[in-house]
Amino acid sequence: MSDLKITGVKTILTAPGGIDLAVVKIETNQPGLYGLGCATFTQRIYAVKTAVDEYMAPFLIGKDPLRIEDIWQSACVSGYWRSGPIMNNALSGVDMALWDIKGKVAGLPVYDLLGGKCRDGIPLYRHTDGADEFQVEDNIRAVMEEGYQYVRCQMGMYGGAGTDDLKLIATQLARAKNIQPKRSPRESTAGIYFDPEAYVKSLPRLFDHLRNKLGFGIEFIHDVHERVTPIASIQLAKTLEQFQLFYLEDPVAPENIDWLKMLRNQSSTPIAMGELFTSVNDWRPLISGHLIDYIRCHVSCIGGITPARKLAAFSEIHGVRTAWHGPGDISPVGVAANMHLDLSITNFGIQEYTPVNEALRDVFPGCPEIDRGYAYLSGRPGLGVDIDEAKAARYPCVGGIPSWTMARTSDGTASRP
Numbered sequence: 457m458s459d460l461k462i463t464g465v466k467t468i469l470t471a472p473g474g475i476d477l478a479v480v481k482i483e484t485n486q487p488g489l490y491g492l493g494c495a496t497f498t499q500r501i502y503a504v505k506t507a508v509d510e511y512m513a514p515f516l517i518g519k520d521p522l523r524i525e526d527i528w529q530s531a532c533v534s535g536y537w538r539s540g541p542i543m544n545n546a547l548s549g550v551d552m553a554l555w556d557i558k559g560k561v562a563g564l565p566v567y568d569l570l571g572g573k574c575r576d577g578i579p580l581y582r583h584t585d586g587a588d589e590f591q592v593e594d595n596i597r598a599v600m601e602e603g604y605q606y607v608r609c610q611m612g613m614y615g616g617a618g619t620d621d622l623k624l625i626a627t628q629l630a631r632a633k634n635i636q637p638k639r640s641p642r643e644s645t646a647g648i649y650f651d652p653e654a655y656v657k658s659l660p661r662l663f664d665h666l667r668n669k670l671g672f673g674i675e676f677i678h679d680v681h682e683r684v685t686p687i688a689s690i691q692l693a694k695t696l697e698q699f700q701l702f703y704l705e706d707p708v709a710p711e712n713i714d715w716l717k718m719l720r721n722q723s724s725t726p727i728a729m730g731e732l733f734t735s736v737n738d739w740r741p742l743i744s745g746h747l748i749d750y751i752r753c754h755v756s757c758i759g760g761i762t763p764a765r766k767l768a769a770f771s772e773i774h775g776v777r778t779a780w781h782g783p784g785d786i787s788p789v790g791v792a793a794n795m796h797l798d799l800s801i802t803n804f805g806i807q808e809y810t811p812v813n814e815a816l817r818d819v820f821p822g823c824p825e826i827d828r829g830y831a832y833l834s835g836r837p838g839l840g841v842d843i844d845e846a847k848a849a850r851y852p853c854v855g856g857i858p859s860w861t862m863a864r865t866s867d868g869t870a871s872r873p
């Protein structure tokens with residue numbers, strides 16, 4: 457039993473990059489000793505803050521912050537009903553902050569607490585997009601110039617216009633010459649429109665172009681974002697096999713994972729799955745059934761480092777690798793947590809990386825160093841990323857519903873975003 461006690465828990469909301477972020481700060485009775493954790497569920501940011509401030513804080517005050525596993529397990533069931541992205545993000549903010557504290561107490565970076573470095577740098581992939589295959593090629597060349605060896609290739613994002621201006625729907629896929637998206641009815645509900653069939657037809661053209669122009673010396677990723685029917689995804693995985701993708705991501709919605717067996721029987725295109733999962737158990741049949749090759753996982757959405765390291769270990773013994781989610785709606789503290797896991801697990805696959813702006817670097821001192829397509833951690837004790845609360849307060853959150861989630865297909869039907 458240590459003499460260390462949790463004396464304060466609060467949620468800091470900030471949006472230095474224009475995206476709402478939530479960071480949990482846990483203070484202790486040792487002066488100057490505190491931990492930070494990412495609790496960012498950007499689309500429901502105020503609900504997470506309430507969960508932390510109203511429920512986690514009173515639960516935690518007075519507890520020993522070094523008892524991470526015990527706190528995780530008891531906090532998880534403290535509301536009886538458990539899991540879900542709001543409660544898991546609240547739990548993640550707490551969990552990561554406790555790992556940060558433990559590292560600071562030990563004088564070790566979190567990756568050393570998790571077993572130590574398995575590699576010298578963390579390979580990253582970046583996003584590229586474009587209205588047609590030529591724009592995508594240009595954007596990939598720019599990213600390659602920066603040193604990246606892995607790249608996610610989208611055309612019209614997930615097959616949509618990326619705007620709520622209906623007149624612009626045709627500017628994306630229509631440029632792919634003879635693949636015309638369907639006309640919408642004469643009056644259309646506001647939303648982000650896309651044509652799943654035109655999108656599926658456009659992808660072989662995209663990757664044929666990219667392999668012809670850029671060769672096979674660069675790794676390509678594509679994210680289906682669960683936007684097409686399961687059978688269309690199977691067709692896509694088969695057609696794209698010749699282009700040797702690093703992986704095809706989220707080919708089916710979480711509700712349709714049974715279709716992965718059929719996909720697997722017909723294609724050797726590597727599959728990554730799980731961005732929307734909120735429990736380690738969601739991956740279990742996919743990993744043990746050898747239905748996927750990479751776990752896509754938003755670490756804060758499953759409850760933080762504690763469950764993520766177990767998921768990674770379970771994946772390791774089944775020959776499955778990691779690809780932690782790394783979009784813009786994750787704080788630099790969460791990015792660092794991903795990377796401490798990346799460094800310390802042997803079955804690391806790849807790390808998604810979204811560049812941070814100057815304001816984010818200013819608010820969060822200690823962001824990982826990025827150089828020529830690799831990330832490097834500082835080796836400072838804990839997670840290694842701090843927050844300047846005064847500066848964070850200069851970037852208030854905006855809340856609201858993000859427009860990109862208002863996806864619709866050509867005739868106006870609401871769709872998975």
Ligand code: MG
Pocket residue numbers: 679681705706731
């Ligand atoms: Mg994704």
